[in-house]
Amino acid sequence: MQTNDTHSSVRFKTGRPTVTPAATAALELAKVPDILVLARHIHGDWGDLGERDCLQNELAVLLELRIVSRYVLLTGSVIQVVTEADRSATTILVCDDY
Incomplete structure (x- = not known):
């Protein structure tokens, strides 16, 4: 899993x-700490999203809408990070959990 230094400060x-059990297992197998995935998300590194979805996240940060990041691990597992619009919770999950 590569990191992109998109922004240096916390964006939201x-x-x-919360990390689902399946995401915990996938991250452990890939030897990726869950805190690294969360850090990428909150700093505006949306991971493996297309340009349109990245722009939608940028708008979501400004308008306080739901934010979704997607990261493909070296093992092939796909992790999503979802921050709720009201900013009450952020969940790290495997796409199959969603």
Whole structure:
């Protein structure tokens, strides 16, 4: 999993962070700390999203809408990070959980 230094500061509040059991297992298998995935998300590195979805996230940060990032691990697992519009919670999950 590569990192992109898109922004150097936290872009939005996460609320309560949660990691699903499947995401924990996938991240452990790939040897990627969940805190790294969360850090990329809150700093505006949206991961493996297309340009349109990245622009939608930029708008979501400004308008306090739901924000979704997507990261493909070296093992092939796909992790999503979802911050709710009200910023009450951020969930790290495997796409199959969603």
